[in-house]
Amino acid sequence: MAEQQAQTDGGGVATAGGDTLTVTDNRTGQTFEVPIVDGTVRAMDFRQMKVDADDFGLMTYDPAFTNTASCRSSITYIDGEAGILEHRGIPIEQLCEHSSYLEVAYLLVHGELPTQEALDFWVYSITHHTYVHENIKKSMEAFRYDAHPMGMLLSTVGALSTYYPAAKHIDDPTERYMAIVRLIAKMPTLAAFSYRHNLGLPYVYPDNDLWYTGNFLSMLYRINEPKYEPDPRLERALDVLWILHADHEQNCSTAAVRAIGSSQVDPYSAVAGGIAALYGPLHGGANEAVLKMLERIGTVENIPDFLQGVKDRKEKLMGFGHRVYKNYDPRARIIKKHVDEVLEVMGVDNPKVAVAVELEKRALDDDYFTSRKLYPNVDFYSGLIYEAMNIPTDMFTVMFAIPRTAGWLAQWKEMLEDEETKIARPRQIYTGPRTVDYTPLGQRG
Numbered sequence: 374m375a376e377q378q379a380q381t382d383g384g385g386v387a388t389a390g391g392d393t394l395t396v397t398d399n400r401t402g403q404t405f406e407v408p409i410v411d412g413t414v415r416a417m418d419f420r421q422m423k424v425d426a427d428d429f430g431l432m433t434y435d436p437a438f439t440n441t442a443s444c445r446s447s448i449t450y451i452d453g454e455a456g457i458l459e460h461r462g463i464p465i466e467q468l469c470e471h472s473s474y475l476e477v478a479y480l481l482v483h484g485e486l487p488t489q490e491a492l493d494f495w496v497y498s499i500t501h502h503t504y505v506h507e508n509i510k511k512s513m514e515a516f517r518y519d520a521h522p523m524g525m526l527l528s529t530v531g532a533l534s535t536y537y538p539a540a541k542h543i544d545d546p547t548e549r550y551m552a553i554v555r556l557i558a559k560m561p562t563l564a565a566f567s568y569r570h571n572l573g574l575p576y577v578y579p580d581n582d583l584w585y586t587g588n589f590l591s592m593l594y595r596i597n598e599p600k601y602e603p604d605p606r607l608e609r610a611l612d613v614l615w616i617l618h619a620d621h622e623q624n625c626s627t628a629a630v631r632a633i634g635s636s637q638v639d640p641y642s643a644v645a646g647g648i649a650a651l652y653g654p655l656h657g658g659a660n661e662a663v664l665k666m667l668e669r670i671g672t673v674e675n676i677p678d679f680l681q682g683v684k685d686r687k688e689k690l691m692g693f694g695h696r697v698y699k700n701y702d703p704r705a706r707i708i709k710k711h712v713d714e715v716l717e718v719m720g721v722d723n724p725k726v727a728v729a730v731e732l733e734k735r736a737l738d739d740d741y742f743t744s745r746k747l748y749p750n751v752d753f754y755s756g757l758i759y760e761a762m763n764i765p766t767d768m769f770t771v772m773f774a775i776p777r778t779a780g781w782l783a784q785w786k787e788m789l790e791d792e793e794t795k796i797a798r799p800r801q802i803y804t805g806p807r808t809v810d811y812t813p814l815g816q817r818g
């Protein structure tokens with residue numbers, strides 16, 4: 374692709390030129406040859422373009438980084454036009470069919486599928502790091518009863534950095550590995566504790582006899598039975614959901630983890646920043662917003678008025694649209710298949726499902742949405758499954774944060790190992806006043 378992009382003249386016609394961009398600065402008449410590598414040009418190659426010796430040189434301006442590659446990565450490949458998602462080259466459809474969340478987490482972090490021995494050791498390590506220090510449990514009790522679970526998760530993950538001070542030694546591979554294992558292991562525990570806190574129920578400790586997702590269900594739902602027996606169909610549905618949420622290249626929260634991690638802070642603090650970014654309704658908070666939107670629509674009959682409100686820009690169609698996917702999000706397609714299965718397992722007849730299906734149908738029949746390439750994304754159907762599993766709406770984004778932890782950490786590790794990594798420090802276009810004299814207090818207003 375890079376070759377092809379480099380050798381077209383913008384009209385899509387192949388030219389004889391090499392992999393370079395010829396730039397003429399019409400302010401000076403100077404011409405520059407800028408190398409094209411992997412379909413990109415380096416922003417720093419434009420700094421040489423000056424009007425005089427005192428000129429700082431040209432910068433590139435790209436708010437929200439809509440057309441800026443921030444790193445090289447071999448973890449996740451997305452083709453937004455074709456609706457393709459691969460982790461380390463393996464299609465998401467095959468991972469959902471054949472793999473497990475912990476095996477995908479290993480793949481993301483280590484770059485290859487594990488041998489049986491490596492997988493056993495990885496699962497054993499994570500299973501035996503699910504507990505958190507009792508003081509973390511006590512600190513969670515300080516939150517209001519109705520504290521949002523994402524606010525609790527954000528705080529407690531950041532607090533974990535104070536329990537593992539050696540994690541600051543980010544250049545130590547062993548410390549990096551232990552922090553990765555601990556965070557993947559403890560996220561379900563902290564998430565379940567926040568759920569139990571909201572309900573005023575005693576916290577349930579991890580059960581090391583259970584699989585990762587079954588253990589999470591046990592920590593959520595166990596009351597006084599001696600042993601919680603998770604429904605294997607729910608365990609598997611959750612495993613598939615978490616595979617689908619594990620990583621998604623340079624999304625907002627991953628970019629935040631990379632930027633924070635580039636200051637060489639410990640990974641607990643960097644992941645806390647990722648949780649904060651995911652919390653937003655335009656990102657991971659969308660699954661919670663979708664359910665609230667479906668509740669407000671109420672019935673299929675109200676859909677036309679709602680969609681008109683979206684077209685009138687009174688609100689967004691939550692769970693639709695994507696910065697990269699300009700086609701159906703492959704994850705949404707897979708999740709949609711599991712909705713009916715989980716509803717059947719839970720014996721739930723959820724009227725919101727009919728509203729969601731009809732809403733999708735009407736939107737995809739409407740030029741306003743298709744012309745803007747707005748299709749269902751990962752968040753459109755996931756909330757319906759969580760609701761069917763009796764998970765409260767404000768826990769939905771926590772259900773996103775748990776599996777995304779493996780992706781954040783894989784990307785954090787890759788960033789540290791990238792010799793081009795430097796502390797993230799963007800430039801700006803200054804629009805304010807210059808050399809203004811200080812006005813004494815008595816002379817203001």
Ligand code: SDX
Binds near residue numbers: 625
């Ligand atoms: C996730 O990046 C990732 O990979 C994220 C994620 C991951 O796995 O990490 O995939 C997870 O965050 C999925 C997205 C969840 N968010 C939502 O569902 C919230 C609703 N979606 C939008 O807010 C929006 O689509 C974004 C934020 C997802 C993407 O926004 P962009 O790329 O900045 O697109 P845009 O705002 O420039 O929109 C382009 C046009 C605009 O119309 P015009 O002004 O050109 O006329 O589409 C419109 C927008 O107004 N538009 C929508 C819309 N999304 C975009 N109009 C109505 N409803 C929407 N949801």
